[in-house]
Amino acid sequence: MNLPPDKVKILSQYDNEKKWDLICDQERFQVKNPPSAYLEKLKSHLDHGGVSRKFKRRVQESTQVLRELEISLRTNHIGWAQEFLSEENQGLDVLVDYLSVAHSAVSYVSALTTDRAKNIDKSVEDLSRSTSNSPSHSTSKTSKAFTVRFNSLQNRKAVRSSRVVSQKDDVHLCIMCLRAIMNYQSGFNLVMKHPCCVNEITLSLNDRNPRTKALVLELLAAVCLVRGGHNIILLAFDNFKEVCGEKRRFERLMEFFCSEDNNMDFMVACMQFINIVVHSVENMNFRVHLQFEFTQHGLDDFLERLKFTESDRLLVQIQAYLDNVFDVGALLEDAETKNALLEHMEELQEHNAQLSSRLQESEREAMQKVSELEKKLIQTAKEVELLKVTSTKTRKIFPACDHRDAEQIPRTFMTVTASQLTGENLNTFVSPPAAKEEVDSGQACEATPPSSASPPHLQELSLESTTTPPPPPASGSTTAPPPAPPPPPPPPPPLLAPAGGTTQPSAADGSCKRKKPIQTKYRMPLFNWQALKSNQVAGTIFNELDDEHVLEEINMAAFEEQFKTKAQSAPVDLGTLKMKLAHKMPSKVSLMEANRAKNLAITLRKEGMAASDICCAIETYALALSLDFLELLERFIPTEYDMKLIHNYECEGRPLDELSEEDRFMVHFSKIPRLHQRISTLTFMGNFPESVQLMQPQFNAIIAASGSIKSSSKLRKILEIILAFGNYMNSSKRGPAYGFRLQSLDLLLDTKSTDRRQTLLHFIVSIIQDKYPELQSFYTELHFLDKASLVSLDSIRQDVRALQRGMEVTRREFTLEKENHVLQTFLSRNTELLDSLTADEQTAQDVYESVVEYFGESSETTPPPMFFPVFVRFIKAAKQK
Structure with a gap:
């Protein structure tokens, strides 16, 4: 029956009787002739x-x-x-x-x-x-x-x-x-x-029958939409122009279009054909040319009059044409505006780049300052501890002396005692040299009580009088000590204890207060966190939290109404993957082989220096050779086999001129004493500034981020609220928890309400907005977490050890080359810098271990790329409330 696919689909839906009728009808149309x-x-x-x-x-x-x-x-x-x-x-x-x-x-x-x-x-x-x-x-x-x-x-x-x-x-x-x-x-x-069919179809537009004209335009539009058909249509109208004597192409077509206004089918077909002819061209310039041809025939004015026609089909075609019309004047204005905007955008991008550069520089300076302050705070805390221990031992030596008797104690005795006490504590506490000298010499000055704004230094220790020094008063206290001998001081606070926040009193043995299970009105879902037991929170932040007090402040009825389902599966932990590029080592070829000589020639051409200048620079430790060239040259250090070949060649008395340029270089190259050590030293000296510049910001990021997390009172309060909600959900089934692993923060997004529209984290955020609005900006107290997340302490520790080994090799070379000014200058300028970097590495390690243990984690199993991203993800999720 030769039906199109859409008709076949309709036909397949008919019943068998209808199909049989169609078959019988088809039989009537059998071929007659x-x-x-x-x-x-x-x-x-x-x-x-x-x-x-x-x-x-x-x-x-x-x-x-x-x-x-x-x-x-x-x-x-x-x-x-x-x-x-x-x-x-x-x-x-x-x-x-x-x-x-x-x-x-x-x-x-x-x-x-x-x-x-x-x-x-x-x-x-x-x-x-x-x-x-x-x-x-x-x-x-x-x-x-x-x-x-x-x-x-x-x-x-x-x-x-x-x-x-x-x-x-x-x-x-x-x-x-x-x-x-x-x-x-x-x-x-x-x-x-x-060759003539489309031309004859086009000439059929001269027929008087409007139905014929409409049919012709439909056929021509179909041809125009086929690949290569547009050109055929234009050639056909060129032929129409010659045969009919038109002055311009499409002239008679537009005459028919304007005169046949009483036949709507023809006008729709004509407008559709014009649309296809003009707008089916990909070349924009050609499209504008065709559009201008019809404009010359008065199409624009005629379409303006046709806007009020009652035919919806014709209005659709007219609107399609107007939507695709190119206004060259408007395009020109847009192009000029675009150029101005592009210039303005380039200026903004340049300004943005400058601001970004300034911001990065400011961040580096701020991170460095914060790191320095953290290091000073650590040093000050150690000095305070030393003062307290010294004061305690002094009181033990003179338990029965009152203030008047203490004035009669010889000055020399006090000096010796202070020196002994200081010497006993040097293995545990590090004090500045100035402080040690003052204590040893017995120079006295009035003891200054420590305060949170200005911690006391060891050099301020007063041994002027013979009285027993009183214990330092509490932070911010300004009252004078009583004349009577004071009682023994309380135990010192933990190192780097953060300011602010409520503390949970503990028993004398360090055990936590027993918690009672919470009975809820409804059956609550379990929060699958990793809880800590009472014996695991000693010395951590959770020992200072009071989640029971939080539950007294919050009405948990709304929470129970919204959360009644079980928790979802735990999120997948994020991992990091490191990829290292393997350098392809060149094949080891002796002096006689061509491949090695070829590779050496390529290496020498890259540097562009004479062989004698290269050897002289290596012998004198001159920094004239590039680091890339030194790394490549290190591969051509002669082996024992190469040295044997060179020795045999020289013993034979053969002239060096017979050798190639690469072979002569190898002869001079092998004559340099301690060649491997010299090249290693030059490479180390060239890489040292860049290595320090790369590692210092990483240490600063670890120190600053660790200090900000540990000292954040707002973060401590938020963890207290999370602990309260977790115990509220779990304590009746699993018993109360005294803390939780930080990875449990990721589970707050997986615990959802009954209607699955709200998560536990977002509910806690809403509670914070209502009850604790001052905690909403808790993330402003946490600094440089994203930078610290990228630091691998193990890697930079190995880098520091490599710098120390390189510096030691350089020192040994200097002992053999006492007169070398380059080595002397390098050691004098960079030895203290390496010592400072080593100290920062140790400080970063200590500070990080302290903050990790403070949150109940282990620094051995929790590196910075695992510890800090937990807080980054938590902050990001809390902001998306």
């Missing part, structure tokens, strides 16, 4: 001429033949259409020839009618004069153009017969036959390849 029968009749019409009655009867029969042919092409199976278009029958050629004859008739009658209309307005004298002339002189320019077509037929009888054909619907029927042919893929391809 073969294609050759129709073609013979059409050819007979083209071959015979005359206007007799018999000929008129044949014309009527040819019109009927075209109707039957169109039905056969449309309804018969595809094999019939393929037979019609076969090379044997050449049905498309016959149909195009017949259409050409029909066009000639229509054009001749149209031209003749136009001339007669003009002659009516002339005078009788002009009319009689025109009868004496030949008809060709009285025709218009249009009729002269079509006379060329008639002469090409070489058959005057065919011209006379076309006058009869023009009175029929042959042109319309021919176009319908071509549409039926173009419905097949093979037929469409033949139409596209035919």
Whole structure:
């Protein structure tokens, strides 16, 4: 039945009875005549001429033949259409020839009618004069153009017969036959390849029937949408222009469009065709050119008048055209505006880059200052501890002395005692040299009580009087000590204890207060955290938290209403992957082999220095060689086998000039004493500044981030609230928890409410907003967490050890080269810098271990890339509330 896919889909949904009816109907349209029968009749019409009655009867029969042919092409199976278009029958050629004859008739009658209309307005004298002339002189320019077509037929009888054909619907029927042919893929391809078919279809626009014109425009639009079809359509309209005598292309098409305003189907088809012709071109300039062609014919003004039409289909096509129109003036203005915006954007980007650079520099300076303050705080805390221990031991030595007796104690005795006490504590506490000298010498100054703003230093220790020094008062206290001997001081606070926050009193043995299980109104889901037992929180932040006090401040009824489901699975821990590039070692080739000599030649050419200058720079430790060249040159250090070959060559007494440039370099290269040590020293000296510059910010980030986390009172309070909620959910089933692992913070997002719309973290954030608004900005107290997350203490510790080994090699080289100014200058400038870097490495390690243990974790199993990202993710999730 040759149905399209959409019709086949509809047909498959029919029942069997309906399908059988369609089959019976199809049987009625069985092939009655073969294609050759129709073609013979059409050819007979083209071959015979005359206007007799018999000929008129044949014309009527040819019109009927075209109707039957169109039905056969449309309804018969595809094999019939393929037979019609076969090379044997050449049905498309016959149909195009017949259409050409029909066009000639229509054009001749149209031209003749136009001339007669003009002659009516002339005078009788002009009319009689025109009868004496030949008809060709009285025709218009249009009729002269079509006379060329008639002469090409070489058959005057065919011209006379076309006058009869023009009175029929042959042109319309021919176009319908071509549409039926173009419905097949093979037929469409033949139409596209035919040299005259599209031209003849385009010339059918001269037909008077609006239905024919609309059908022609639909076929031309279909051709235009196929690859290569747009060019064919434009060539067809160029031919139309020559045949019809147009001044500009598309002139007559626009005349039809403006005059046929009473036929809406034709106007819709014409507007659709214009849309496709103009806007189906990818080249923007060509599209503007086509658009301008129609603008010259008055399309823009006519579309302005058609805005008030009542046809929705026509309005859709008009709007589609207007939406795709290129306004060149507006585009030019947009281009100029774009250029100005681009310039402004470049200025903003440059300004942004400058601000980013300044911000990074400010961050580095701030991180360095914070790190220095943290290191001073650590040193001050150690000095305070030393003062307290010294004071305690002094009171133990003179337990029965009162203030008056203490004044009589010899100064020398106090000096010796202080020196002994100081010496006993040097293994545990590190004090500044100045402080040690003052204590040993017995120089006294008045003891200054420690305060949170200005901690006391060891050099302020007072041994001037013979009285027993009182214990330092509490932070911020300014009262003088009583004259009576004071009681023993309380135990010292933990090292680097953060300021602020409530502390949980503990028993004398350090055990935590027993917690009672919480009975909830509803059955609560379990929060799958990693809880800490009471014996695991000693010395940690959780020993200072009071979650029971938090539960007294918060109404948990709303929490119980929203959370009644079980917790979800734990999140996947994030891991890091390190990839290292492996350097391809060149193959070891002796002096005699070509590959090694070739590689050495390439290496020497890269540096661009003479061999003697290179060897001289290595011998004198000059920093004139690049680091990349030194690393490459290190691969060419002669082996024992190479040295043996060179020695044998020299023993033979052969001149060095016979060797290649690379071989001569190897001879000089091998003569340098301690060659490997020299190259290693040069490489170390060149890499040292960059290595220090890379490692120092990493130590600063660890120190600053650790200090900010440990000293944050707001973070401590938030952990207290989380501990309270966790115990509220779990204590009735699993018992109370005294703390939790930091990885449990990630689980707050997985515990959801009954309606699955809210997480436990977001509920806690809402509680903080209502009850503890001062905690909302807790993340402002946490600094440089993202930078500390990228630091690997193990890696930078190994880097520091490598610098220490390199510095030791450099010192040994200097002992052998006492007169070398380069080594002397390097050691004098960088020894203290390396010592400072080593001290910072140890400080970063101590501070990090302290903060990790403070949160109940282990520094051995929790490196910085695992510890700090927990807080980064927690802050990010809390901000997304």
